[in-house]
Amino acid sequence: MSGAKILWVDDEIDLLKPHILFLKGKGYDVETCNNGYDAIDLVAARQFDLVILDEMMPGLTGLETLPRIKELRPMTPVIMVTKSEEENIMDKAVGSKIADYLIKPVNPNQVLLSIKKNVHSQQLVTEQTTADYRSEFGRISSSFADARTFADWVQIYRKLYNWEMELSESTDPGVREILSYQKNEANNEFAKFIKNRYLDWFAKPDDDTPVMSQNLIRKKVFPVVDAAPKTTFFLIDNFRYDQWRVIQPVLHSLFEVEKEDFYCSILPTATQYARNAIFAGLMPAAIDKIMPDLWLNDDEEGGKNQHEEDFLRRQIQSQGKGYSLFFDKIVKTDSGKRLIENIDKVHNADFSVIVYNFLDILSHARTETQIIRDLAEDEAAFRSLTRSWFEHSDLLELMRLLAERGHTIIITSDHGTIQVDNPVRVQGDRATSSNLRYKTGRNLGFNQKEVFAITKPELAHLPKSNITSTYIFAYNRDFFVYPNNTNQFVRYYNNTFQHGGISMEEMIVPFLVLKPR
Structure with a gap:
């Protein structure tokens, strides 16, 4: 963590020699000057990792020097040192985007702590996070053998992906390799669990049987719609938990999360099967039997997801719900813009359902287009691409408009992707x-x-x-x-x-x- 280049500016710099020696003893490269003019010249001539700036100096004051430094080096953190705790001085300093401020007299440890916070914070966080994960590695691995239910596997899945998000900035390639190995081990054990339990969930359902695609709307969606005056249900194809984690901060100012839950996609975890089961409220075999004209098998020609709205209306009717329904499917950019223009149609319905296919399109584009492969070479890059898309998407604008109109929204998917x-x-x-x-x-x-x-x-x-x-x-x-x-x-x-x-x-x-x- 040592080696950072620091400029300390103070008109009484000679009195601070013990502080300078202390920092140099910690491995920092400290340069000094005693006025604002020299500070500006030094900052213009070389790159510093941090500037410590006295507020009360003859000639140019610290508050006058600060904006000139920020103009030259906008990303360089500046710590303001002042004798005064007057509120207006602090307001001016904060308004000029100081990183921190210290009140004189300062002691060396105060200065060191502020430097660590502003120069090494990311490194310190990743080092601590890496250490925390390494200490928990054994407990996570032992939990695989103890997992008896789908709910147990949900907790393991969340924990692993929370660690992946935490470690995404780690500079330690070894710990990322360990996590990758542990995720692989977890998926092997999860596959054994599914192989042993999946058919039992149909033949012998019990309290541990998870909510699955065919009863998702009846068990999880309808209760929300019943309780809220207006509900909009977004089904985003291929949407995973880690992608939710990266878009959640974007939605924070618009919505608060009332429930973060999970359900189990049926097999095959493919749109034709899982999404049709969701909207019909029936397993694929039952759809084929009851509505043979609306189901196509894999070996039959034609679109396999052309009747979702018909399935959903039938399910609403069969459950005795009197909702007014709006249904739309967004597969092209102009469809999203058109829906925004017709936001009143969404708002006027009790229950609006919008299928958003962008992530599925992005997955296929990644397979077929080299430049998209390069942009999303791994899961971390794919998450980053997902967030970038979402921040500039019609979907976010649509959610913003619905938030203004007081809509409860539900976000889920028909399946994830690996x-x-x-x-x-x-x-x-x-x-x-x-x-x-x-x-x-x-x-x-x-x-x-x-x-x-x-x-x-x-x-x-x-x-x-x-x-x-x-x-x-x-x-x-x-x-x-x-x-x-x-x-x-x-x-x-x-x-x-x-x-x-x-x-x-x-x-x-x-x-x-x-x-x-």
Whole structure:
């Protein structure tokens, strides 16, 4: 932490020699001068990490010197030292963006503390955060074996991603590698948990069975709508907990978080299955049986999510709700602008539902466009890109307008997404589905140890395109490849963000309820 270059400006600098020697003994490079004019010349000539500036000096006072220093070096922190505690002097100093102020007489430790706070704060924070994570590593790992319920895995998932956010600024590559290893270990254990428990949630539901896609609206959304005069439900495709964490500060001035919750996406964690189940309030097999004209299997041509509004209206009616409904799907930029122009349509409905597809589009663009890959090369970069998009999006403007109109808003997704890097070979015929994280078909060849196979789709309430249909799901960061053209396929899809399979990122979906401030 030593080596920082400091300029100390004081007309009585000779009396401060003990302080200067103390700082030099701590490894700081300290330069001094005794007036504002020399200080300005020095700051213009070289870069300092911090300036300590006396407020009461003959000639140019500290308050007169300060704006000239900030004009030359706007990012250099300045500590003001003053004999006076008069409020107007402090107001002027704070208004000029000082980093800190000290009241004379100062002692060396006071100065040192202020330097650390203003020069080394990020380093100190990351060092402490790294130490805290290393001390908790063992407790987190031991919690994998103790996790018995979906709620237990939610807590593990939150903890791991909270640490990832905390450690994103760490300069220690070793600790990031440890966290990556621990996330991988957690997802392997989570996959075992899902393999052992998933079908039981349908066959033998109990108090530990999580809320899932097919009962999300009935159990979590309708109670919010019943309690609020106006509710707008945003379903953002591919939206994950860590992405919520990065956009939450942007929304802080508009909304307060009433509830931060989670639910479990059904398998496959793909839009066709999970989103249709949400809006229909039914599992895919039931949709296919009750409304065969509105369901298309993977091997059938046509749009797979064309009837969400029809499904939702049917669910509202079946639950005896008398809400007036507004429904829209935003898949292009001009659609968002048009919705803002027609904000009254959203406001006038009791219950508005808006599907926002941008993150899904961004994931696909990242797969297909090299420049987007470069911009979002890993999860941290993808989060940063998500926040940048959100800050300038029509979605944020729409939420701002709704906050002004007193709307409660719900934010969730139909599934998350995971960055894949481990190819797993499977075989299938031409009718096999194309998704990289799950496959369904009648002639699938696979290694039982590498996948979660459901050979009786009816047990998972999934439709069958033929009598011998099987579903298989990829674990963790795996993705399916065929034996032919494997290398080309791997080069194209390695490190892309995909969904459809089994991982905490895909299945543990955030559910947020926000109230306007």
